[in-house]
Amino acid sequence: MRRAFVCLVAALLLLAGACTTTTPTASGPVTIAVTIANGKVSPSGAKYDVSKGSTVSINVTSDSADIIHVHGYEIEKDVVAGTPLSFTFTADQTGSFEIETHVVEATIATLNVR
Amino acid sequence: MSADALTLTLLQVPAHGIGSRKDLPLPFPYVLVGAALIVTATFWFLTRSWREVRLGALGGRPLPRLSRVLTALPVTVVARVLVLALWAWFVMALIAGKDLVTNPVFGVVFVLVWVGLVPVSLLGGALWRGVHPVRTIARWFGPPLQPPLVARLGVYPAALLVLVWGWFELIQPDRATLPVLRGFVVAWVVIVVVGSLWRGIGWVGSADPFEAYASTLSRLSPWQWQDGALRLVSPLRNLGSWQPPAGTAALACALLGTTAYDSFSSTAWWVQIVQASDLPRWLWGLVGLSVMVVIVAGLYAAGVAALRWGLSVRGSLLATGDSLAVGLVPIVAGYALGHYLTLLVIEGQRTVIQLADPLGQGWNVLGLAENGIVATPLTYPTVTAVAQLLFIVGGHVLGVIVAHDRAVALLRPEAMRRAQLPLLTVMVIYTVGGLMLLFST
Numbered sequence: 001m002r003r004a005f006v007c008l009v010a011a012l013l014l015l016a017g018a019c020t021t022t023t024p025t026a027s028g029p030v031t032i033a034v035t036i037a038n039g040k041v042s043p044s045g046a047k048y049d050v051s052k053g054s055t056v057s058i059n060v061t062s063d064s065a066d067i068i069h070v071h072g073y074e075i076e077k078d079v080v081a082g083t084p085l086s087f088t089f090t091a092d093q094t095g096s097f098e099i100e101t102h103v104v105e106a107t108i109a110t111l112n113v114r
Numbered sequence: 115m116s117a118d119a120l121t122l123t124l125l126q127v128p129a130h131g132i133g134s135r136k137d138l139p140l141p142f143p144y145v146l147v148g149a150a151l152i153v154t155a156t157f158w159f160l161t162r163s164w165r166e167v168r169l170g171a172l173g174g175r176p177l178p179r180l181s182r183v184l185t186a187l188p189v190t191v192v193a194r195v196l197v198l199a200l201w202a203w204f205v206m207a208l209i210a211g212k213d214l215v216t217n218p219v220f221g222v223v224f225v226l227v228w229v230g231l232v233p234v235s236l237l238g239g240a241l242w243r244g245v246h247p248v249r250t251i252a253r254w255f256g257p258p259l260q261p262p263l264v265a266r267l268g269v270y271p272a273a274l275l276v277l278v279w280g281w282f283e284l285i286q287p288d289r290a291t292l293p294v295l296r297g298f299v300v301a302w303v304v305i306v307v308v309g310s311l312w313r314g315i316g317w318v319g320s321a322d323p324f325e326a327y328a329s330t331l332s333r334l335s336p337w338q339w340q341d342g343a344l345r346l347v348s349p350l351r352n353l354g355s356w357q358p359p360a361g362t363a364a365l366a367c368a369l370l371g372t373t374a375y376d377s378f379s380s381t382a383w384w385v386q387i388v389q390a391s392d393l394p395r396w397l398w399g400l401v402g403l404s405v406m407v408v409i410v411a412g413l414y415a416a417g418v419a420a421l422r423w424g425l426s427v428r429g430s431l432l433a434t435g436d437s438l439a440v441g442l443v444p445i446v447a448g449y450a451l452g453h454y455l456t457l458l459v460i461e462g463q464r465t466v467i468q469l470a471d472p473l474g475q476g477w478n479v480l481g482l483a484e485n486g487i488v489a490t491p492l493t494y495p496t497v498t499a500v501a502q503l504l505f506i507v508g509g510h511v512l513g514v515i516v517a518h519d520r521a522v523a524l525l526r527p528e529a530m531r532r533a534q535l536p537l538l539t540v541m542v543i544y545t546v547g548g549l550m551l552l553f554s555t
Contacts, residue, residue, distance in 0.1 A: 045385030094495045105287075106389050110380070114495050 029055040030091075032099070032109060036062035036079065039104050046109040050091050056111065058099070060085040067102040070111075142553060149507045149549055150542050156511050157538045160518040161531045169354020169519040172340055174347030181344040190244075194253070197245040207472035208299060213292035218472055220290055221465025223299075224283060227324060229458040232450045235328040239337030242328035243319070248306050252315045262329070263319030268360025268436075272326030273368045275305070277407065279323050280372035284379065285399030326365055330358075331450075334443055334512075350512065353440050354519050363435040366442035367414055370544075371407030373449045375399075377551035378406060413540045414442070420536035421521070424529025437524065438537070441517025445544060448509020452502040452552060456492055463487045502552060510545045514538065 030050050035042045050056060060068060066079040072093060079085050079101075091113045099108045183189060207219040235242055243249065243262065252258065263269065288294040302322075309317040318325055333353045338345050378384060379402055388398045418435045425434065463485070470482035478484065492498055521534050 041389065044389045045382045047382050093489075095492065105395075107385050110382070 029057065031057045031059065034058060034060040034068070034108055036060070036064065036066055036101060036104055038063070041101055041104060041106040041108050043109055045107050047112060048109055049112045049114070052091060052094055052113055054091050054113075055088055056091050057086065057088045064103065066104055068108075069100045069102055070097060071100070072097040145503065145553075146546050146549055149503070149510075149545050152507055153510050153514055153542050153545050154538070156514050157518065157534070157541075160515065161534070164515075164518060165522065165527075165530070167519055167523045169351050169516065170523060171351070172338055172345065172347055172355045173351055174338065174345040176340075177344050177346055181339075181342070184344060185342075194245050194250040198247050198250050201247045203469065203472060207469075208292070208296060210473050211292070212474040214474060215290065216468055216471075216474060217292065218465050218468035219292075219295065221461055221468060223295065225458060225461045226465055228279075228283065229450070229454040230462065231324060231328045232331060232447065232454070233458070235331035236335050236447060239332045239335040240329065240339065242332070243325055246318060246322075246325055248310065248318055248322075249315060252310060258315050260314040260316040261319075262316060263326075263359055264313050264316045265359070267313075267320045268362070269320055269326045269330075269365045270361035271309075271321035272323045273361050273364035275321060275323040276327065276365060276368040276372065277403070280368070280375065280403055281400065284372070284376055285396055285403065287396060327369065330362065330365060330443055331447055333440075334447055350516060353443055354516050356440055358436050358439050360432070360436055363414065363418075363432070363439040363442065364411070366439050366446050367411035368407060369446050370442070370449060371410040372403065373453055374410060374548070374551055375403045375406040376453065377554065378402060381551070381554045410544075413543060417537035417540035421525070421533045424525045424533025426524065426526045429524075434524070438517055438520055440520050441513040441537075441541075444509045444512035444516065445541075446509075448505045448507075448512075449548060452505035452509075452548075455501075455505070456498060459491055460487060460489060499553070503549070506548055506552065507545065510541055514541055517541075 030048055032043070032046075032048065048056075058068065058070075060077075060079050061084050062079045062081055064081050068077045068079060068085075069075070070089070072095060073089055073091075075087070075089055077085060077087055091111065094113050097111045097113065099111060100106065101108060204219060204222045207217055207222070211217040211219060231242055249258070282289055282298055286294065289298075306318055306322050309321050313320075319329060320326070333356045334349050335352065336346055336349050338347050338352050379399065384402065388395060391398065415431065415435065418438060419431055421438070422429070422431065422434055429437070464487055467482055467485050467487070470479045471477040517537065518534065521537075522530065525533050
């Protein structure tokens with residue numbers, strides 16, 4: 001009984017240990033081109049993997065007024081219909097963050113920062 | 115930006131910031147296979163060397179002195195009144211606060227209560243029930259003579275209300291606005307209070323989804339009251355010696371299905387389908403949540419149904435399912451911690467800081483407003499991911515152990531291994547499915 005628990009804990013730790021072998025994440029600047037048209041966003045629900053410290057640029061064109069919100073970083077930008085908008089930030093917090101539009105309620109992308 | 119747009123922006127910042135999903139640095143298929151192997155190996159070991167009921171009796175060490183302190187009138191009164199005052203503070207923010215994302219009441223409901231009750235119950239046992247505000251108020255009118263829940267109903271009403279809560283928490287589009295949250299809280303008060311007046315205070319245990327959840331998890335804590343005395347017990351024995359009330363399997367499946375939907379609804383695949391569709395989001399959400407709950411409950415029912423041929427005393431599917439649901443409790447706890455502990459750590463701190471100023475008047479009660487959020491525990495995504503993995507795999511391993519001990523009590527010796535195999539398969543599917551959802555990118 002006791003020995004079995006030791007084996008179990010050892011196996012769990014082995015599993016955990018195996019996970020700590022790191023593989024590199026794509027680093028360097030990331031650019032996301034966003035289009036909002038006819039109440040739909042593009043990209044829609046995309047995933048971007050970036051390494052911590054990378055520069056993220058977001059370029060938006062829209063046919064309607066909207067608000068872009070980068071969760072966690074709490075960046076909010078007004079989008080004016082017909083006027084391209086660009087902004088840049090440094091991905092300096094690790095985690096998984098959604099980039100959303102608030103008028104056309106949609107998730108453009110999730111940014112996985114590691 | 116117009117004033118309307120500004121309000122809109124502030125309203126729609128949801129009560130979450132840092133997501134719980136992280137990629138594991140290891141090739142993910144290896145992790146899945148490893149986890150499935152660990153769960154299976156645990157079962158293989160159990161069927162070979164665990165042939166009698168070991169967790170059937172509570173055992174443990176009685177703590178008479180601590181029991182006397184905890185049941186002393188001044189202690190119980192102070193604890194209950196303090197917690198009641200805390201709830202009053204929350205209600206003040208709900209009634210008189212501003213409809214802004216900085217109102218702490220959103221974090222109170224979605225994070226401090228719903229997620230916070232997990233560690234409170236796992237570490238503090240029956241604490242949640244002990245200081246429940248409705249029970250405190252009911253005590254003014256007389257001592258509670260009724261049992262903690264309505265025996266015939268079990269926790270079925272709570273299981274149903276967990277699904278309603280899941281819809282509210284994850285799907286209702288305006289849940290992070292004050293009028294909608296007020297409506298929900300009023301509905302909760304009406305259900306719990308009116309029901310208590312109708313069926314006695316035991317109704318709270320049967321129908322309040324938060325208390326039923328907390329009470330279920332408290333069986334995995336190291337504390338248990340027996341014959342008026344608190345005992346320090348092994349959490350496994352605490353759970354293994356429990357005869358769950360009717361509806362516990364339904365409650366556990368509702369909780370697991372809701373958590374699974376939460377992960378599933380943020381997968382790229384699902385988001386893309388929903389956003390490309392012209393059907394309303396809430397309809398997709400309702401379908402997605404229902405499908406997840408049906409999958410979780412259907413698998414469990416199939417595992418239990420397949421086990422019933424080996425029973426030594428014939429029992430109904432529901433009764434057998436509830437008895438074996440002791441094995442689902444660690445899985446529920448593992449998923450809750452794996453999915454939401456990071457949310458509790460970060461958003462819990464934000465909520466506590468916001469509670470310094472519940473009405474948006476610039477107050478700084480207890481100097482809370484001067485604190486910043488400490489995110490140090492989450493600095494290393496790998497550590498977070500490994501902890502999440504351990505919660506989920508560990509939850510399943512404990513689940514398999516406790517379910518096997520219960521199966522030993524229920525099954526004929528010669529049917530022991532074969533009758534349990536389908537339920538083991540369900541456990542492995544839960545493990546792999548749960549990890550795939552949690553770490554999906």
